[in-house]
Amino acid sequence: MDHAAALERARLLLAEAPRVLVLTGAGISAESGVPTFRGPGGLWKEFRPEDLATPEAFARDPRLVWEWYGWRRGLVAACAPNAGHLALAHWMLGRAGVTLVTQNVDALHERAARTAATARGGDPSPALPIRLHGSIARVRCTRCDHGAEGDDPVDATARETLPACPACGALLRPDVVWFGEALPLPAMQRADAAAREADACLVVGTAGAVQPAAGYAMAVVRRRRPLVVVDPGPTAFDGMAEVKLTGSAGAVLPPLLG
Ligand code: OAD
Numbered sequence: 001m002d003h004a005a006a007l008e009r010a011r012l013l014l015a016e017a018p019r020v021l022v023l024t025g026a027g028i029s030a031e032s033g034v035p036t037f038r039g040p041g042g043l044w045k046e047f048r049p050e051d052l053a054t055p056e057a058f059a060r061d062p063r064l065v066w067e068w069y070g071w072r073r074g075l076v077a078a079c080a081p082n083a084g085h086l087a088l089a090h091w092m093l094g095r096a097g098v099t100l101v102t103q104n105v106d107a108l109h110e111r112a113a114r115t116a117a118t119a120r121g122g123d124p125s126p127a128l129p130i131r132l133h134g135s136i137a138r139v140r141c142t143r144c145d146h147g148a149e150g151d152d153p154v155d156a157t158a159r160e161t162l163p164a165c166p167a168c169g170a171l172l173r174p175d176v177v178w179f180g181e182a183l184p185l186p187a188m189q190r191a192d193a194a195a196r197e198a199d200a201c202l203v204v205g206t207a208g209a210v211q212p213a214a215g216y217a218m219a220v221v222r223r224r225r226p227l228v229v230v231d232p233g234p235t236a237f238d239g240m241a242e243v244k245l246t247g248s249a250g251a252v253l254p255p256l257l258g
Pocket of ligand 1: 024025026027028030031036037038039042053103104133177178179204205206207208209210230231232233234235247248249250
């Protein structure tokens with residue numbers, strides 16, 4: 001099948017499905033300038049996750065971990081949703097039955113939902129993602145249950161300058177899921193329910209190396225429902241995809257979903 005035929009087949013599969021599960025990963029934000037994790041230039045090529053993205057790393061050296069998240073926050077704040085995020089947001093606002101599950105912590109889906117909703121004069125809620133790995137634009141307390149939006153610049157020059165909980169004074173941490181930590185249960189339950197009900201699945205920009213995220217797409221395939229994959233590189237989903245669209249999210253999603 002050539003690319004045009006594959007695109008048409010994928011459009012039809014998604015249009016015919018009353019309920020669609022969309023799973024996204026770092027690749028959908030690559031064209032916005034946010035680095036991925038495992039590809040060339042990926043964060044886990046340059047940094048060791050065990051030094052920066054585990055509860056042990058934070059307990060050992062919270063200053064270093066905050067410095068890294070502060071850098072990533074600044075990077076993400078300087079980025080904007082790309083044509084892929086926006087096409088997806090418009091599609092979700094224009095039809096019913098789509099559940100978006102993301103592994104990304106960059107809040108670009110949320111920003112795209114607001115942009116698309118403003119353009120359409122509507123409510124962004126139907127295009128907001130279920131966040132499996134938390135949000136870099138939120139903080140939560142290491143001691144009490146305080147959690148809040150917060151993406152101010154972080155002064156990580158010393159432990160004393162790190163953000164403190166307004167409720168109890170303990171150290172705040174980024175509200176993201178680190179290696180070895182449980183995912184937020186409500187997010188997992190909603191993603192699981194969407195995977196059990198979906199009539200088709202669209203996977204964009206994830207290598208499929210991390211569970212349970214990858215498992216939600218695989219659960220749809222196990223129920224013999226079609227899978228469409230959009231990614232310029234190889235992924236763990238390629239062998240099970242009804243259609244693989246090899247290309248970037250920004251180039252493929254607008255014609256696929258527009
Ligand atoms: P990866 O870095 O593992 O995979 C990124 C995928 O995006 C690869 O398949 C690339 O080929 C693809 N890609 C690159 N550029 C793209 C583009 N322009 N358009 C579409 N796809 C593109 O990132 P994830 O699969 O998201 O977890 O990684 C999953 C999790 O591993 C992350 O959420 C993070 C990480 O450790 C935590 O931090 C808990």
